[in-house]
Amino acid sequence: MAKVTVSLPQGTRDFSAEVVRKRNYIFNTIRNVFELYGFAPLETPAMENLDTLMGKYGEEGDKLIFKILNNGLDNPAKQEQIRTDFEKVLEGKNTKTITERALRYDLTIPFARYVAMNYGQLTLPFKRYQIQPVWRADRPQKGRYREFYQCDADVVGSNSLLNEVELANIYATVFAKLGVEVEIRINSRKILAALAELCGGADKLIDITIAIDKLDKIGIEKVKEELVQRGLAVAQIDIIEKYLAITGSNEEILAAVTALIGHTEIGKAGIEEIEYVLEYNSPLTTHHSPLTIDLTLARGLNYYTGLIFEVKAIGVQMGSIGGGGRYDDLTGLFGVPNVPGVGISFGVDRIYDVMEELKLFPETVHTGVKILFFNLGEQESKVAFALMQQLRNNNIGCELFHEAAKMDKQFKYADKKQIPIAIIIGSKELEEGTCLVKDLLLGEQKTIAQSDLVKEFI
């Protein structure tokens, strides 16, 4: 046989039967909870117009968008134009003659585009969920792929904090069902904005958030260094250091942060939001979410304006497995202003890795056929085939071994495919009109009439 040298693009994966079943288990769990909370499904195309995506994810994000090369670039009639345009591409500009479409980078921006396009028809508040792959031209590493799934739930057209409460509950419910122990961290962009205000202006917000987001990785001294590099004065950094020094229970954190920034209007608003959501998550409500205030939580995406979420799995080294937050004006980017929204996202691929590492998948994710009919000859397999079809008509999954082979081989096949029951019809059973039903897990077997077989399994 010729040596084949096929491979997969970097950061992409094939999913075998077992993996697909495990992944579906996660998808179904999430989907069921979304539906339970009144969210309706939406799907959007794999590709969007490049204009829709560019500039929405920051400078870094733009670089990570997979652009699709236009067709017909080899058209001799347009060669001159394409050459000059390609020069512009080399300078970092995008040119429509070279590329005008791109693979979606997340589900939020396509959703915002959808809302903007269909605003007149939507019943507000509009609650949708979306489970689809996204693509990023990132360097792959542990828990990071170039093609991965996101599961988003968003509400637009409502300012109510009840939405935040519900989304936090969705997180708690899904991870409880999956058996993954998590910490749901919350913070408010308003608190960060207040901090920025105290430290010399709103224009420093992004610099500050980027720096403090790294606290648990690089430590307070390095964060201070970075803040100096980003042009903050010593007095301003002192305030940030005080802010970052705040620790303790949720109540203690709230008290301390109120003392620090509670006198600013925006800071007060942020604190009140967090208090509201925490109150709803008191033990009085059905789901007691493990919500933790994390003042260093900032989130990279700069469209967030209110409460922000991030979910970390406990007991395993892994980046965040979910995140989200409130954005005031996402559709404003597409010409429909003043539509507030809030959403969350699940990182299924990382959740899968976490569950695999902690061995949290239940045995029951295997959903192959229940029964294997042995094939012991031409006459025998005809009878087996007829019985098999009867079972299938009754919604019982089964298959017949593809050829008359040694029993030992057929047993091994059942074993490999994890089929729990074998039905054996040989010359003896053929004569008697019976069949032998063997439970392969217990090793027990019994002979029953062929006419009783369907009854046996219904």
Place this chain on the structure above:
RNA sequence: GAGGGUGUAGCUCAGUAGGUUAGAGCGACAGUUUGUGGCACUGUAGGUCGUGGGUUCGAGACCCAUCAUUCUCCCCA
């Protein structure tokens, strides 16, 4: 964008300081066993050692380049 690690059989890896015909385990296939599996035993197939150059009497091993892959940082799910 920056920096490491690793590429030897279908898979996981040995291969010692360069030295004849490159090994193991698992898997596959066949047999012991023509109607009772998972175990055991026996046997068979499968490799131009990622690719291209160089050093050497001699390279899987050393050097350079290249490709692939993986991990860390950046950023993120």
